[in-house]
Amino acid sequence: MSSATTRAATEGERAVPEPSRRSVRLAGAIVFLVALALRLAYVYEHHAVLDLDVSRLPQTDNHVFVEWAKIIADGDVLCREQPHAYHLWTREVAPEGRWLEWYGGALTYHQSPLYAYFVAAVYSTLGREHAAVGYVQGLFGALTCLLTFVLVRRMLSLRAAIIAGLLLAFSGGYLFYDVFVLRDGLMALAVVVLALALQRAAARGWKRDWLAAGGALGLFTLAKETGPILTLLTLVCMTWSWRRDLPRLVRPALLLIVGWFAVASPAFVRNEVVGAPTFRLSTRGPEVFVAGNARGQEGVSWDPPVEVMRSILMESNFSLPRAMLLTLGTHRAEPWGYVELLWKKTSAFFNGYEIPNNVNFYLHRAHLRSLQLGFVSVSFLGPAALLGLLLAIPYRRRLAVAYLLFGALTASVIALYVLARFRLQVLPLMAIFAAYSVDWFLRAWARRRYAPLGVAALTFALLAAWCMGEQPAAYTTVSKNTAVMI
DSSP states (O other), X not given: OOHHHHTSOSTTOXXXXXXXXXXXXXXXXXXXXXXXXXXXXXXXXXXXXXXXXXXXXTTSHHHHHHXXXXXXXXXXXXXXTOOOOOOHHHHHHSOHHHHHHHHTSTTSOSSOTHXXXXXXXXXXXXXXXXXXXXXXXXXXXXXXXXXHHHHXXXXXXXXXXXXXXXXXXXXXXXXXXXXSSOTHHHHHHHHHHHHHHHHHHHHHOXXXXXXXXXXHHHHHHHHOTTHHHHHHHHHXXXXXXXXXXXXXXXXXXXXHHHHHHHHHHHHHHHHHHHTSOTTOOOSOSHHHHHHHHSTTOOSBSOOOOHHHHHXXXXXXXXXXXXXXXXXXXXTTTOHHHHHHHHHHHHHHHHSSSOOOBSBOHHHHHTTOHHHHTOOBOHHHHHXXXXXXXXXXXXXXXXXXHHHHHHHHHHHHHHTSOBOTGGGGGGHHHHHHHHHHHHHHHHHHHHTTOHHHHHHHHHHHHHHHHHHTOOOOTTTSOOOHHHHHHO
16 A cells, blocks of 8 residues: 555545645644643643642552552562552452462562553653653653654545544543553553554555564553453454465564564563563453453443452452353343443443543543643544544545554453543544544535535434433442542
């Protein structure tokens, strides 16, 4: 796929003149500077007005990441004193010694380690003030907006790229997490880097492109537990793409695997050195699947069923496949109930409400004017992206990487349980397809295609009604920790 092809006009219209490099660079600079200015203002106002450090609360994920980063910054680079979270619910499920046994020992990484090392790097270079992490994450958030612009420019057009970059820049739900020590915001950057690498490898196919794509998958593996599954899915998609000429698959697949291993291997070496299971990069898995999928669960927000979880984890001995089978077995008497649960989680994922966990978007927005500037919500991004998925079907090959990542990452959240912060990794992909919808409407209006416009507008309205539906009580529970602090 050549760059000329990817920049051709869509909808069968004649190709438009290519914008100059200066125009493209200027547009990208505007997207980046707007996103950066908004984020720096938000981080400053947050610490000037509220100055809430949620990581001081021991029952939060924020606390675990901060304590973990301090250990690394203090010189324990191999994390021989690996911290683990023992929340109130964990103590009700099993004693600490049993949890450590399930984890594979005290030295197993509590979660995929990349974010803890990132925070430790900030502590080591800029000091341990809470605001320092916020400013650096704000910079990376603006970089994510810029790279989203670059990705859409490659796949679609300059106008669509500007729309996508600004939609993400003004996304309040994405902006919100810059000030908190949580890995979810930086996951969006990892996804865009991965999308850029895979798109370049698929379009150009040079050796170094496939190595880079594998390296991006390795980076994602160090950042998120679903990395190995995503790597396997990538290989499956490559096999399908070259199914009529499998010998061509060998070299790209090997290069991808080599790139993945090269980036992920330092964590494996660390495990060997300290005596942890070699390829285990997280303790998470069985308990999360139980909480989001057992019979009687909402699948939305974190509400672990202690009795059921204890039974399943004891019987499975913390084996993920076995725990999944036992969890699904709780629906044996009423299989349709599990289908309803999956639908409920899907609805929650695309719903505009920002489901709180550890921190609460609405409580902060009520106090911070800069956060109110983040006016783009999932109430718009969700239906616009879903419509874009439909409108862009004729150009699915050009957008194949975006389609596949959107589907895979959305499914990975729905398969477990849904929180607002878990969908941050999908927001750049939502912005891509939402931008396609906006761009499609503008082109259709300019060409006076009123009948297709009417059908598309009706479809968007129906999707918007679904994404802004009434919230069940489980969605609207106020974050107690944040409320107390305010």
